[in-house]
Amino acid sequence: MKNTLLIYNSLTRKKEVFQSRCSGEVSMYVCGLTTQDHLHLGHAKAFVTFDVIRRTLEYFGNKVTYLTNFTDIDDKIIAKAKNLGEHPQFLAERYIESYFEDVKALNIKPASFYPRASAHLPEIIEMVEVLMNKGFAYEVGGDVYFRVREFPAYGALSGQSLDELKSGARIEPNETKEDALDFALWKSAKPSEPYWNSPWGPGRPGWHIECSAMNLKYLGMGFDIHGGGHDLLFPHHENEIAQSEAYSGQTPYARYFMHAGLFNLRESKMSKSVGNVISLKKVMEIYDPMVVRITLLKSHYSSPMDFYPELLDEGAEALLKLKDFYYHFKMMINQGSNAEHTEDQGIIKTLDSFVTRFQEHLADDFNYAGSLGMLFQLLNDLNQIKGGSKLILGKAMEEIVLALEILGLKVEEDKEVRKIIEMILSYRQDIRKNGKYDEADQIRSSLMDLGLIIQDSPYGTRFYRNTKRNNIR
RNA sequence: GGCGAGGUAGCCAAGUGGCCUAAGGCGGCGGUCUGCAAAAUCGCUAUCCGCCGGUUCAAAUCCGGCCCUCGCCUCCA
Structure with missing residues (x-):
């Protein structure tokens, strides 16, 4: 560097x-x-x-x-x-x-x-x-x-x-x-x-x-x-x-x-x-x-x-935001197209600016608070885009993963358990298509009781562990 | 008493001469989206950075004074 x-x-x-x-x-x-x-x-x-x-x-x-x-x-x-x-x-x-x-x-x-x-x-x-x-x-x-x-x-x-x-x-x-x-x-x-x-x-x-x-x-x-x-x-x-x-x-x-x-x-x-x-x-x-x-x-x-009493709760919410974005963006990439997208150039610009600022903060006496702020800024920017080519979205993901790695923040967890939950969610998706919302909501609520966050979206249903255990009902 | 850090929105917090009519996180209010929920998103939530002066074309950022908070000077990360 x-x-x-x-x-x-x-x-x-x-x-x-x-x-x-x-x-x-x-x-x-x-x-x-x-x-x-x-x-x-x-x-x-x-x-x-x-x-x-x-x-x-x-x-x-x-x-x-x-x-x-x-x-x-x-x-x-x-x-x-x-x-x-x-x-x-x-x-x-x-x-x-x-x-x-x-x-x-x-x-x-x-x-x-x-x-x-x-x-x-x-x-x-x-x-x-x-x-x-x-x-x-x-x-x-x-x-x-x-x-x-x-x-x-x-x-x-x-x-x-x-x-x-x-x-x-x-x-x-x-x-x-x-x-x-x-x-x-x-x-x-x-x-x-x-x-x-x-x-x-x-x-x-x-x-x-x-x-x-x-x-x-x-x-x-x-x-x-x-x-x-x-x-x-x-x-x-x-x-x-x-x-x-x-x-x-x-x-x-x-x-x-x-x-x-x-x-x-x-x-x-x-x-x-x-x-x-x-x-x-x-x-x-x-x-x-x-x-x-x-x-x-x-x-x-x-x-x-x-x-102060709210200190860790605030951190828990912030981490949730990171996790949610991570899983959301992953799904978006999976379903993206290889064709060039009108948003691509804008995303590249956003990424360049992010990388520069992220590094500048770290290089200035390890200002990781500033760098973390830049990461959240990037997330907000990327949440506003309508789409992008698979290649460019993938590049954005690479930068995010690298930033998380430098800050030492792990957002991805337990791959083994994920497979089981994916099966359950795929069943739930089927019954949702058939309009059986009561049962679908029941399943969601049960999974949330186990400490999972379940988010339905146009890209599919994403899930990840809650950050605070006493949020588990 | 000596040394050091600091006072930025409801809370936390970055920024230390012009990109600041001040990042980001948490929260609040209203709208959009959504089967619902949530997430996300849009708008609003500091015209202003402890107070008073000064320097400068220009200050939250520099200088002087004042007020307040915290830490170290004893074992501690």
């Missing part, structure tokens, strides 16, 4: 022209899950965002290496496992499984690798040792801390000086640290806690070091895009930069930092600690997972999103 791709880079707080480390290849890392619970809508927002970013980069002709991690060593996991009388690794494993179920339902493309913190202890320990040798870290009673004052660029990402950070400090006083802002690279194990052996005694890695260690191992310094939720900007990403650049002596750690806006529930961020979480699995019991996806796609990735 010849589009110049712009990316808002949190490092410079500006949109920049994207240039990857190697032309045609993009390496990206997305801070993944701390495996302590099921996913909620906030996770979905971040993960869907970076999935579309990845798909867009691929669409623009890049080969993308996409990493997302599991932080499966963590204080909360340990605490929760202890509560349940379960081994922390088992607990982590359950949530990893749950994660895979959810991201699959959301049609998030698989990552190239899913590195786990627990599988990278040697790399982590090596990093900490080097940081100590270079004077960037110190040990106190089995704990190792990063010495933030030794790293002059500390605070660059969050736009804060050390003193500013300190004055806002809600940091627990800790006598053992040289500076309140120093953060843990290694934590000594308390009795009965799981541990790994290290030069500083039994313990476990601190929170931030695992991302650095895995990134440096798989992607190397200066990889292209580092993503995550906006809540990770400080301290997590700030600390990652400090420890990675201090360790390697090179800069930058990552060329572009990108942050997805947070999902808020009634004015407070949806996070574990506040407890106002909407479980993704619960939402997906009620709505088609694609409802979640299209809802998240309706606003800019970097904007925060507020939850």
